Amino acid sequence: MTHAVKFHPGLMLLEQYVEGSLSADVALAVSAHIDLCPHCQQLSKDITNDQAAVLAEQDVSGRDAEQEWQQMLNFITSQPTISSSASTHTDTAPQVASVSVNGRTFEIPRALARLAEKQNKWLHLGGIATAKLPTADKQHVSLLYIDKGTEVPNHTHLGLEMTLVLAGKIVDENGEYGVGDLLINSPDDTHTPRTLADEDCLCLSVLSAPLKFNKGLTRLLNPLQQFFY
Amino acid sequence: MLETTVLTGHHDALSKQKRISQRMTINTDNEPRTGQWEDALTLVALHQDKAAYAELFRYFAPRLRAFGIKMFGNEQQAMEMVQDAMLNVWRKARLFDASRGCASTWIFTIARNVRFDMLRKKQSRKDDISADDLWFDGDYPEQESNSSDSWDTMLMSEKLAPHFDALPPAQRMVMQKVYLEEKSHQEVSDELAIPLGTVKSRIRLALDRLREALDDTRS
Numbered sequence: 243m244t245h246a247v248k249f250h251p252g253l254m255l256l257e258q259y260v261e262g263s264l265s266a267d268v269a270l271a272v273s274a275h276i277d278l279c280p281h282c283q284q285l286s287k288d289i290t291n292d293q294a295a296v297l298a299e300q301d302v303s304g305r306d307a308e309q310e311w312q313q314m315l316n317f318i319t320s321q322p323t324i325s326s327s328a329s330t331h332t333d334t335a336p337q338v339a340s341v342s343v344n345g346r347t348f349e350i351p352r353a354l355a356r357l358a359e360k361q362n363k364w365l366h367l368g369g370i371a372t373a374k375l376p377t378a379d380k381q382h383v384s385l386l387y388i389d390k391g392t393e394v395p396n397h398t399h400l401g402l403e404m405t406l407v408l409a410g411k412i413v414d415e416n417g418e419y420g421v422g423d424l425l426i427n428s429p430d431d432t433h434t435p436r437t438l439a440d441e442d443c444l445c446l447s448v449l450s451a452p453l454k455f456n457k458g459l460t461r462l463l464n465p466l467q468q469f470f471y
Numbered sequence: 472m473l474e475t476t477v478l479t480g481h482h483d484a485l486s487k488q489k490r491i492s493q494r495m496t497i498n499t500d501n502e503p504r505t506g507q508w509e510d511a512l513t514l515v516a517l518h519q520d521k522a523a524y525a526e527l528f529r530y531f532a533p534r535l536r537a538f539g540i541k542m543f544g545n546e547q548q549a550m551e552m553v554q555d556a557m558l559n560v561w562r563k564a565r566l567f568d569a570s571r572g573c574a575s576t577w578i579f580t581i582a583r584n585v586r587f588d589m590l591r592k593k594q595s596r597k598d599d600i601s602a603d604d605l606w607f608d609g610d611y612p613e614q615e616s617n618s619s620d621s622w623d624t625m626l627m628s629e630k631l632a633p634h635f636d637a638l639p640p641a642q643r644m645v646m647q648k649v650y651l652e653e654k655s656h657q658e659v660s661d662e663l664a665i666p667l668g669t670v671k672s673r674i675r676l677a678l679d680r681l682r683e684a685l686d687d688t689r690s
Contacts, residue, residue, distance in 0.1 A: 259605075260583075261583070262542075262583040262584070262586060262587045262602075263542070266587075266591065266599070266600040266605075267600070269600070269605050270600050270604065270605065273604065273605045273606070273607075277607075287572075290572075290576055290579070290580060291572065291573075291576050293579060294573075294575045294576040294578070294579035294580070295575065295576075297534055297535070297538050297575065297579050297582075298530075298531070298534060298575040298579075300534045300537050300538070302533040302534055302536075302537050310550075311528070311529070311532060311533070314528075314532070314553070314554055314557070315524075315525060315528050315529075315532075317554075318524075318528070318554070318557055318558050318561045319519075319521045319524060319525075319561060321558060321561065321562060322562070323515075323519055323561060323562045323563075323564065323565070324562050324563060324565065324566075352607055353604050353605065353607070354604075356603075356604055357600065357604065376599070377599055377600050
């Protein structure tokens, strides 16, 4: 069952994630990937150290605001500190979170635990089901379940599509993706992802714009677009 | 030159070794050296040490401000971020775990998270992605239960242990009961049949000694 993660976010994406400058939805996909990928865990730790060192290194001479700093310092040190006996606040996110769909239960990464708990409405269409996660961005974040032996209609993207495999396996024209693999498709990519005959798949999907379906009949399936988006 | 390397080096186990040996050989100027901020956080955590905190504050607050101005593009929000982040440093010093990274990394991640949540709140989003969802890997531990244990262990083994042993026995006894067995000052007073004021003064004395000892390793 162990799967070596093969598809990672690029270094620049990781740097922006660490810096906190990615849009929240994209950052969520990166964060969930990191939960599943020891390699990127280490990498993001190193990047964090680097960025912190840059911050600590800055030359800040030349601005004198002694009084303002002193006021802030006095305010802060007049505040109570948390004591060791303070009760640990209740876990908002359970240690191990899971979602159930199509009679199956899947464990999901920590980064998604809190948000996934807030939704339990799956929309089914054929072998595919989606559940939107409650985020407020322009991008749409959802869990996507694909039953075994199912093909997602051929489509292109008007914007960025990120897909993180959370369980099972998915294949498309370009290769095979397992748990932890992060696929990023730009507007230029056309693909037909599908599952294998014997294994279903749960993904996190982040879309920055609606999908456009290319093939014959599916072009008429406008509702399908609503469904994915 | 050397100071810069020391200050910016990575803080994995290997460079920690290097760092310590470098610290022993550098004994000039008043440039901040790696190790200083971890020690300062230790003192804030142990005894809400305002002098140690002020040192941290005077170094990091202006740098966080510069970082904030770069990210927000304005002074007002930058200062709001600085205050929030530095308040967290003061309040949560006990949660700092040196085995997971150095002080500047901890402070950076606090500021990063504060800034992220400020931006999200500004756009009035409640049921939404928060910094806690995105960054977990121990940079900014919220849970105390385990970290306070490992904190004590770290504290005793890495930094303080040798100095702790060198404390006068009466002070060591009080410190052990308060900081390792987590007893209240009153409990210690009852147990040892000494006045409460004596417990407190022994703790103060012991902390002074420990502070001196830590200072010595720095110069």
